[in-house]
Amino acid sequence: MTTSKSARTGREWLDNPAGLGELMPAGFTMGVATSAFQIEGAILGDGREPSTWDTFMAQPGRIADGSDAAVSTDHYHRYAEDVRLMRELGVDSYRFSLGWSRLQPGGRGQLSRSAVAFYDRLVDELLANGIKPMATLFHWDTPEALQHTGGWLERDTAHRFAEYAFLSGEAFGDRIESWVTVNEPATVTLNGYALGVHAPGATLLFDSLPAAHHQLLGHGLAVEALRAASVTGAIGITNVHSPVQPAGDSEDDALAAELFDIVHNRIYADPVLLGRYPQIPEPFEHLFGFLREIEPADLTAISAPLDFYGLNYYMPTRVAAGSPTDATTPDGQSPVSRQLPFSLKPWPEYPVTGFGWPVAPEFLAVALAEHADRYGDALPPLVITEGGASYPDVVQRDGSIDDEARVLYLAEHLAVAFAGVPGVTLRGYFVWSLLDNWEWTAGFGQRFGLVHVNFETQSRTPKRSFAWLQRLIGGRTR
Numbered sequence: 142m143t144t145s146k147s148a149r150t151g152r153e154w155l156d157n158p159a160g161l162g163e164l165m166p167a168g169f170t171m172g173v174a175t176s177a178f179q180i181e182g183a184i185l186g187d188g189r190e191p192s193t194w195d196t197f198m199a200q201p202g203r204i205a206d207g208s209d210a211a212v213s214t215d216h217y218h219r220y221a222e223d224v225r226l227m228r229e230l231g232v233d234s235y236r237f238s239l240g241w242s243r244l245q246p247g248g249r250g251q252l253s254r255s256a257v258a259f260y261d262r263l264v265d266e267l268l269a270n271g272i273k274p275m276a277t278l279f280h281w282d283t284p285e286a287l288q289h290t291g292g293w294l295e296r297d298t299a300h301r302f303a304e305y306a307f308l309s310g311e312a313f314g315d316r317i318e319s320w321v322t323v324n325e326p327a328t329v330t331l332n333g334y335a336l337g338v339h340a341p342g343a344t345l346l347f348d349s350l351p352a353a354h355h356q357l358l359g360h361g362l363a364v365e366a367l368r369a370a371s372v373t374g375a376i377g378i379t380n381v382h383s384p385v386q387p388a389g390d391s392e393d394d395a396l397a398a399e400l401f402d403i404v405h406n407r408i409y410a411d412p413v414l415l416g417r418y419p420q421i422p423e424p425f426e427h428l429f430g431f432l433r434e435i436e437p438a439d440l441t442a443i444s445a446p447l448d449f450y451g452l453n454y455y456m457p458t459r460v461a462a463g464s465p466t467d468a469t470t471p472d473g474q475s476p477v478s479r480q481l482p483f484s485l486k487p488w489p490e491y492p493v494t495g496f497g498w499p500v501a502p503e504f505l506a507v508a509l510a511e512h513a514d515r516y517g518d519a520l521p522p523l524v525i526t527e528g529g530a531s532y533p534d535v536v537q538r539d540g541s542i543d544d545e546a547r548v549l550y551l552a553e554h555l556a557v558a559f560a561g562v563p564g565v566t567l568r569g570y571f572v573w574s575l576l577d578n579w580e581w582t583a584g585f586g587q588r589f590g591l592v593h594v595n596f597e598t599q600s601r602t603p604k605r606s607f608a609w610l611q612r613l614i615g616g617r618t619r
């Protein structure tokens with residue numbers, strides 16, 4: 142594994158994005174990504190019924206700035222302007238999510254006609270502007286009605302999800318270039334069901350594992366459903382991957398790091414790519430009892446062959462044995478994390494983003510190499526379905542936003558992506574995100590956008606990173 146700083150070459154591309162663009166492999170897809178609940182607003186339109194996030198964000202103390210996503214960036218009404226921005230940027234593809242609670246209010250039955258009409262307008266606008274639509278079916282907005290029957294802890298939710306996937310495939314399958322079934326099931330399980338810092342706010346620690354399995358089953362059944370609906374596009378899943386390093390040399394730290402790698406990475410990637418759950422180290426076996434009860438046929442569905450495998454890469458994780466003393470998680474405070482047998486440690490040698498996430502582009506190469514090593518020939522072509530950084534951007538007196546740190550982040554990570562690693566076919570990179578958005582538990586406090594959004598006026602202002610990426614894309618040689 143390389144942890145040298147040799148990948149830190151961002152500065153040389155600051156004023157020469159076209160030069161970096163020349164290094165983009167032929168056929169590589171450049172895109173931007175968003176998700177429905179974070180940008181659409183209009184939460185009362187289309188007969189939409191609440192999702193688990195509607196409920197969660199209304200609970201006192203859940204959202205850092207007390208905000209909600211009722212309006213957010215108002216993309217629901219401003220999508221045409223946002224597509225114009227993408228066209229100006231020059232991206233090949235746009236990854237967005239279909240709002241489950243908008244399209245299928247309550248999580249059962251026929252799709253809402255006005256919601257289908259909205260996504261029809263969006264998809265057609267993209268195609269008219271030469272931008273390929275990549276649609277995510279589940280980006281965390283579980284219908285609240287399904288939460289009342291247990292949400293992802295229950296097997297039935299996977300079947301409900303497959304039904305929604307089939308109907309979405311029928312509605313949009315002639316125009317969607319690629320489909321992502323589920324986005325970051327690890328984050329939903331860990332933050333939503335284990336630590337309680339995301340919706341639905343459950344604090345089950347290791348008893349959250351059924352939520353992992355049922356999201357994976359939902360993925361597998363959705364792949365079948367999309368194929369049954371005869372969609373023309375490619376089908377994949379998006380897992381978040383964080384390379385893990387032990388904080389110290391002790392055996393206990395090594396074991397804790399292995400445990401974190403299992404609960405954050407392997408529990409999601411191994412069943413999809415290898416058709417089996419990872420081997421659990423003996424001292425922790427008792428925590429994973431649920432895995433012994435799984436129906437073998439589930440793993441056949443979960444490991445259905447995919448056209449691509451989506452990876453969100455943000456950061457590596459440093460793990461030590463023993464519970465955290467300050468109970469801090471990436472998304473805020475979670476008192477239950479004091480009961481975990483591991484804790485996450487800072488990386489003093491790396492700069493951090495607004496979220497405190499280490500900026501470590503060399504670990505993107507590690508993430509790719511770990512996939513080549515672990516999955517070999519079973520690995521479909523990869524797509525980085527998200528990468529990006531939040532920073533406290535400052536609007537200058539002349540209205541411009543000089544987000545140099547974000548430019549450096551993108552330069553360093555794209556340089557790694559374009560160079561690639563042996564054993565991995567990397568097809569594309571999607572920047573998170575097109576717009577500043579409603580960043581879940583952080584509310585409006587963390588800005589990831591290439592485009593600044595004034596949440597009072599809804600005015601959009603492209604940042605320096607937007608102009609930089611535009612020149613990079615303009616500079617590619619094909």
Ligand code: NCW
Nearest residue numbers: 176324325328331381470471527573580
């Ligand atoms: S929070 C998170 N994100 C951000 C979010 O805006 C987006 O919707 C997600 O796809 C940016 O990209 C993803 N990911 C969580 C990563 C860390 C989870 C670590 C949990 C450890 C206990």
